[in-house]
Amino acid sequence: MSETSQLSTTDVIDTPVKVRRKRKRPLGFYFAATWIALIIFLAVFGWILPAPSWDTSFYDSLGVHPFHHSHILGTTLDGYDMFAGLVNGARLSVFVSLVSVTIGGAIGTFIGVTSAYFRGKIDMIVTMAFNVMLSIPNLVLSLALLSVLAYSDENHPATMSRRVGVLMLSLTIVIIPILGRIARGATLQWSSREFVLASKSMGTKNFTIIRKHILPNVAPAILAIGFLAIGSVIIVEGSLAILGIGVPGGASWGSMLANGRGNIAYSPWEVYLPAGAIALTVISCNWFGDYVRTSLDKRESKI
Amino acid sequence: MAGSGKAHMRPDGDRVLTVEDLTVEFRMSKDKIVKAVSGVSFDLLRGETLAIVGESGCGKSTLGKAILQLPKPTSGSVNFLSTELTTLPKKELRDMRPAMQMIFQDPVSSLDPRLPVSEVLAEPLRVWNRGNQVEIDAKIDELLNAVNLDPKVVRDRRSYEFSGGQCQRISIARSLALDPTMIICDEPVSALDVSVQAQILNLLQDMKDRYGLTLIFISHDLAVVKAVSTRVMVMYLGKVCEVAPPDALYLDTRHHYTKALVGSVPIPDPDRAVTKGLIMGEPPSPMNPPSGCRFRTRCPAATEKCAAEEPQLREVAVGHFVACHHPIS
Numbered sequence: 001m002s003e004t005s006q007l008s009t010t011d012v013i014d015t016p017v018k019v020r021r022k023r024k025r026p027l028g029f030y031f032a033a034t035w036i037a038l039i040i041f042l043a044v045f046g047w048i049l050p051a052p053s054w055d056t057s058f059y060d061s062l063g064v065h066p067f068h069h070s071h072i073l074g075t076t077l078d079g080y081d082m083f084a085g086l087v088n089g090a091r092l093s094v095f096v097s098l099v100s101v102t103i104g105g106a107i108g109t110f111i112g113v114t115s116a117y118f119r120g121k122i123d124m125i126v127t128m129a130f131n132v133m134l135s136i137p138n139l140v141l142s143l144a145l146l147s148v149l150a151y152s153d154e155n156h157p158a159t160m161s162r163r164v165g166v167l168m169l170s171l172t173i174v175i176i177p178i179l180g181r182i183a184r185g186a187t188l189q190w191s192s193r194e195f196v197l198a199s200k201s202m203g204t205k206n207f208t209i210i211r212k213h214i215l216p217n218v219a220p221a222i223l224a225i226g227f228l229a230i231g232s233v234i235i236v237e238g239s240l241a242i243l244g245i246g247v248p249g250g251a252s253w254g255s256m257l258a259n260g261r262g263n264i265a266y267s268p269w270e271v272y273l274p275a276g277a278i279a280l281t282v283i284s285c286n287w288f289g290d291y292v293r294t295s296l297d298k299r300e301s302k303i
Numbered sequence: 304m305a306g307s308g309k310a311h312m313r314p315d316g317d318r319v320l321t322v323e324d325l326t327v328e329f330r331m332s333k334d335k336i337v338k339a340v341s342g343v344s345f346d347l348l349r350g351e352t353l354a355i356v357g358e359s360g361c362g363k364s365t366l367g368k369a370i371l372q373l374p375k376p377t378s379g380s381v382n383f384l385s386t387e388l389t390t391l392p393k394k395e396l397r398d399m400r401p402a403m404q405m406i407f408q409d410p411v412s413s414l415d416p417r418l419p420v421s422e423v424l425a426e427p428l429r430v431w432n433r434g435n436q437v438e439i440d441a442k443i444d445e446l447l448n449a450v451n452l453d454p455k456v457v458r459d460r461r462s463y464e465f466s467g468g469q470c471q472r473i474s475i476a477r478s479l480a481l482d483p484t485m486i487i488c489d490e491p492v493s494a495l496d497v498s499v500q501a502q503i504l505n506l507l508q509d510m511k512d513r514y515g516l517t518l519i520f521i522s523h524d525l526a527v528v529k530a531v532s533t534r535v536m537v538m539y540l541g542k543v544c545e546v547a548p549p550d551a552l553y554l555d556t557r558h559h560y561t562k563a564l565v566g567s568v569p570i571p572d573p574d575r576a577v578t579k580g581l582i583m584g585e586p587p588s589p590m591n592p593p594s595g596c597r598f599r600t601r602c603p604a605a606t607e608k609c610a611a612e613e614p615q616l617r618e619v620a621v622g623h624f625v626a627c628h629h630p631i632s
Contacts (some may be wrong), residue, residue: 194407197405198407201373202430202477202481204427217417
């Protein structure tokens, strides 16, 4: 209380001026951000571009090389325009992966955070359920769901929207335990910190503690893994298409890959272009996720 | 040592807290139960500072948290301001919380790294609707000034921008926000440098005088305890060994365990020989504590009686109680 002690404690942190050092971002971040922005732009505004229709076969230009004057990325052996196909595939991939990761992530985070915060029997059941779900290979799960819920043969073709819907449902189910476990682990770590106990001891309600203290602290881990999950969802979608389930007719990147793989000897760009798009998007999601995590982690970003 | 009994309870006086036969047990698996606190009783008068000392794992922190019902004790009674807390419904228990606050050992972990100091201090005020934003801001400035931090400088900073001592000041400010009657300080200085320890201890003393607080001070450091307390309770393996005013505890030690504790306080004199052989080994597992006196396995004066019969606290001098069959005389 005395004058001297006031000085002795305040001179350690002297100026109220905030000095925030600007962190140099890694090159990978700019690359990832540019690619993701491009993909999102194409997904949203692709229909404006002066490109041919993606599902029209141009019989006068079958298997055209890339950089052709009327087909900038060439055509498939069946005469479908590659650029239009990639733009349309971007729309489907972005839509499917964003929706399934957002919904699955929200459900997984809710289950993981609440079960880890309250512990007890429910937490044991949730952990067991997550482990069981994770033990089912996601391809097998999606395969089973698609063949049951979107069964299709020559006489009863399943509609496109039904297939996409079931695909998103199966991917959501795959995402729930992945992000749920991350959320559960991070919550276990943060809810044992003493500020949570302090909050309880001052009478803060449990859901206020979760909202104010737990969620902001577990968010970086969930966002980082969420971006990784977007990448793996795109890969799963591609794998399903190659197996001949999922979205047919070259409507997604994976589906283009599936259609083109027989023609690799004649028109290799049919495989390289969609495969490259998948690879670049997955890498960008991983790098971007890493960046989001480090920049949200306050202490790490200060170093 | 390490016995039960209530001989040290005072029948009259302005009681803030009465704890009787408090037991805290944690079930590890089907047949493994950790007996962290076993039948501890004590009382706390208004304006007192009760120090609880003992080595790591003796149940002193668990005892502090059990008083706040975080988590609820296994059995026993906790009577705070004439209200029995152990049987109180959730809602009424919550209403009691502002009057009893806690300060924790790890100053950095006590503060949410995502919240600026102004939010940390506003939290208790918002939870209990103590005024509008202007009043809350004024209260935050008052609290920060009280703990000798400049509000202008610290308000918008987050916990990782502070040293341990500064974080502990913020924790103290937060615990004062709701005008509590009693604060439980769980090893508040053991994570700090010695020079900063003195600052924080002085600050706690100032706050106690200024706001009329009653303190429970949990520590393993007898030197620190001597500086702050009016009464000391020594614990071993979940039981009470000795209760005495701090001076009596030092100068007229009666319990063999207390003697070992006092002897383990380092003395800053290079010519002095290190005191050896006070007690050996580790404390027994609280899952399977010894019969009778819990200290008998490490006690130099242990006899068969100590294994057969649990010693009760009895008065050996005015205000000095010891739970031992063969106290030091």
